[in-house]
Amino acid sequence: MSNTLLNPQLSILLEIQDMRAQLRELGSAEGSAPMEQEHFNIDLDEAKQHLEEKIGEMVGELSPQIRARYNRIAPNRDRVVVPVIHGVCYGCFVSIPTATAGDQGVHQVVRTCENCGSFIYVKP
Numbered sequence: 001m002s003n004t005l006l007n008p009q010l011s012i013l014l015e016i017q018d019m020r021a022q023l024r025e026l027g028s029a030e031g032s033a034p035m036e037q038e039h040f041n042i043d044l045d046e047a048k049q050h051l052e053e054k055i056g057e058m059v060g061e062l063s064p065q066i067r068a069r070y071n072r073i074a075p076n077r078d079r080v081v082v083p084v085i086h087g088v089c090y091g092c093f094v095s096i097p098t099a100t101a102g103d104q105g106v107h108q109v110v111r112t113c114e115n116c117g118s119f120i121y122v123k124p
């Protein structure tokens with residue numbers, strides 16, 4: 001099915017988003033249960049550093065235009081990519097035009113919500 005194919009740039013953004021979530025989890029694990037650190041095979045700070053490096057590498061793989069937008073929105077939100085379901089953006093819960101839902105080119109370009117600026121993927 002062609003509509004399960006993700007734009008490669010969007011795939012990168014989703015991976016970045018996943019690693020940022022992981023990074024936040026490590027941060028909160030450290031704060032709430034310092035003793036837990038004994039169960040990790042590597043130092044938490046080291047783990048976080050590795051994640052940050054990976055995120056940096058992947059951000060570097062984004063096209064300049066997408067990277068610029070990512071850098072603009074990422075500091076202000078946990079999720080940079082959100083789904084659009086039944087025409088509603090799940091970043092801001094505002095109804096957005098989904099003329100593109102039937103658009104042939106929908107998976108060729110990375111789209112963004114005009115209201116909140118999130119990268120979006122449209123679920124038909």
Ligand SMILES: [Zn+2]
Binds near residue numbers: 090093094113117118
């Ligand atoms: Zn939005």
